[in-house]
Amino acid sequence: QVQLVESGGGLVQAGGSLRLSCAASGRTFSSYAMGWFRQAPGKEREFVAAINRNGGSTNYADSVKGRFTISRVNAKNTVYLQMNSLKPEETAVYSCAAARTAWAVRSMASYDYWGQGTQVTVSS
Secondary structure, X not given: OOOEEEEOOEEEEOOOOEEEEEEEOOOOHHHOEEEEEEEOOOOOOEEEEEEOOOOOOEEXXXXXXXOEXXXXXXXXXXXXXXXXXXXXXXXXXXXEEEEOOOOOOOOHHHOOEXXXXXXXXXXX
Protein backbone atom coordinates (compact mmCIF):
# COMPACT_ATOMS: atom_id res chain seq x y z
CA GLN A 1 0.00 0.00 0.00
CA VAL A 2 1.26 3.46 -0.92
CA GLN A 3 -0.18 6.72 0.31
CA LEU A 4 0.46 9.86 -1.70
CA VAL A 5 0.13 13.45 -0.51
CA GLU A 6 0.50 16.37 -2.89
CA SER A 7 1.47 19.91 -1.97
CA GLY A 8 2.59 23.10 -3.62
CA GLY A 9 -0.54 24.13 -5.42
CA GLY A 10 -1.93 27.64 -5.30
CA LEU A 11 -2.78 30.75 -7.26
CA VAL A 12 -0.32 32.06 -9.83
CA GLN A 13 -0.51 34.57 -12.65
CA ALA A 14 -0.26 33.48 -16.25
CA GLY A 15 3.38 33.01 -17.19
CA GLY A 16 4.32 32.19 -13.63
CA SER A 17 5.76 29.05 -12.08
CA LEU A 18 4.88 26.53 -9.40
CA ARG A 19 6.56 23.42 -8.10
CA LEU A 20 4.35 20.60 -6.94
CA SER A 21 5.55 17.89 -4.59
CA CYS A 22 4.16 14.44 -3.93
CA ALA A 23 5.32 12.62 -0.82
CA ALA A 24 4.87 8.87 -0.67
CA SER A 25 4.62 6.64 2.36
CA GLY A 26 6.27 3.25 2.62
CA ARG A 27 9.66 1.76 1.93
CA THR A 28 9.11 0.74 -1.67
CA PHE A 29 8.85 4.12 -3.40
CA SER A 30 11.68 3.25 -5.77
CA SER A 31 9.65 0.25 -6.99
CA TYR A 32 7.05 2.50 -8.59
CA ALA A 33 6.93 4.62 -11.66
CA MET A 34 5.26 7.93 -10.84
CA GLY A 35 2.96 10.17 -12.78
CA TRP A 36 1.19 13.49 -12.62
CA PHE A 37 -2.32 14.00 -13.95
CA ARG A 38 -4.72 16.93 -13.92
CA GLN A 39 -8.45 17.46 -14.09
CA ALA A 40 -9.98 20.79 -15.00
CA PRO A 41 -13.57 21.66 -14.09
CA GLY A 42 -15.98 19.87 -16.40
CA LYS A 43 -13.22 17.93 -18.13
CA GLU A 44 -11.78 14.46 -17.92
CA ARG A 45 -8.58 13.74 -16.10
CA GLU A 46 -5.57 13.91 -18.39
CA PHE A 47 -1.97 12.78 -18.35
CA VAL A 48 0.68 15.43 -17.67
CA ALA A 49 4.02 13.70 -17.02
CA ALA A 50 5.56 10.45 -15.83
CA ILE A 51 8.93 9.23 -14.63
CA ASN A 52 10.34 5.74 -14.37
CA ARG A 53 11.57 4.08 -11.20
CA ASN A 54 15.10 5.43 -11.16
CA GLY A 55 14.34 8.80 -12.74
CA GLY A 56 16.28 8.06 -15.88
CA SER A 57 13.31 8.21 -18.24
CA THR A 58 10.46 10.68 -18.48
CA ASN A 59 7.34 11.12 -20.57
CA TYR A 60 5.33 14.30 -21.13
CA ALA A 61 2.07 15.34 -22.66
CA ASP A 62 2.72 17.36 -25.79
CA SER A 63 0.98 20.37 -24.28
CA VAL A 64 3.55 20.69 -21.47
CA LYS A 65 6.80 19.67 -23.16
CA GLY A 66 9.50 22.25 -22.68
CA ARG A 67 7.62 23.95 -19.82
CA PHE A 68 7.09 21.23 -17.19
CA THR A 69 9.73 19.00 -15.63
CA ILE A 70 9.09 15.88 -13.58
CA SER A 71 11.77 14.61 -11.23
CA ARG A 72 12.11 12.36 -8.22
CA VAL A 73 14.32 11.84 -5.20
CA ASN A 74 13.94 8.25 -4.10
CA ALA A 75 15.82 8.86 -0.85
CA LYS A 76 13.09 11.33 0.07
CA ASN A 77 10.16 9.31 -1.30
CA THR A 78 9.16 12.38 -3.27
CA VAL A 79 8.30 13.23 -6.85
CA TYR A 80 8.16 16.79 -8.14
CA LEU A 81 6.53 18.66 -10.98
CA GLN A 82 8.15 21.97 -11.90
CA MET A 83 5.69 24.00 -13.95
CA ASN A 84 6.83 27.09 -15.84
CA SER A 85 5.04 29.49 -18.18
CA LEU A 86 1.68 28.46 -16.81
CA LYS A 87 -1.47 29.22 -18.79
CA PRO A 88 -4.99 29.96 -17.50
CA GLU A 89 -6.32 26.86 -19.23
CA GLU A 90 -4.03 24.78 -17.03
CA THR A 91 -6.13 25.58 -13.99
CA ALA A 92 -6.96 22.16 -12.56
CA VAL A 93 -6.57 19.76 -9.69
CA TYR A 94 -3.19 18.10 -10.09
CA SER A 95 -2.77 14.58 -8.73
CA CYS A 96 0.17 12.27 -8.48
CA ALA A 97 -0.07 8.52 -8.92
CA ALA A 98 2.11 5.45 -8.47
CA ALA A 99 2.34 2.53 -10.89
CA ARG A 100 3.80 -0.93 -10.18
CA THR A 101 5.85 -0.86 -13.32
CA ALA A 102 9.36 0.11 -14.33
CA TRP A 103 8.22 2.40 -17.14
CA ALA A 104 7.11 6.03 -17.34
CA VAL A 105 3.62 5.14 -18.48
CA ARG A 106 0.91 7.56 -19.69
CA SER A 107 -2.19 5.48 -19.21
CA MET A 108 -4.26 6.13 -16.10
CA ALA A 109 -5.20 2.46 -16.06
CA SER A 110 -1.58 1.60 -15.32
CA TYR A 111 -1.58 3.46 -12.01
CA ASP A 112 -2.44 1.71 -8.78
CA TYR A 113 -2.39 4.45 -6.17
CA TRP A 114 -3.57 8.06 -6.31
CA GLY A 115 -3.25 11.12 -4.17
CA GLN A 116 -6.09 13.48 -3.34
CA GLY A 117 -4.75 16.25 -5.51
CA THR A 118 -3.73 19.88 -5.12
CA GLN A 119 -5.48 22.84 -6.74
CA VAL A 120 -3.57 24.96 -9.22
CA THR A 121 -5.25 28.15 -10.36
CA VAL A 122 -3.69 30.28 -13.09
CA SER A 123 -5.13 33.76 -13.41
CA SER A 124 -5.08 35.73 -16.64
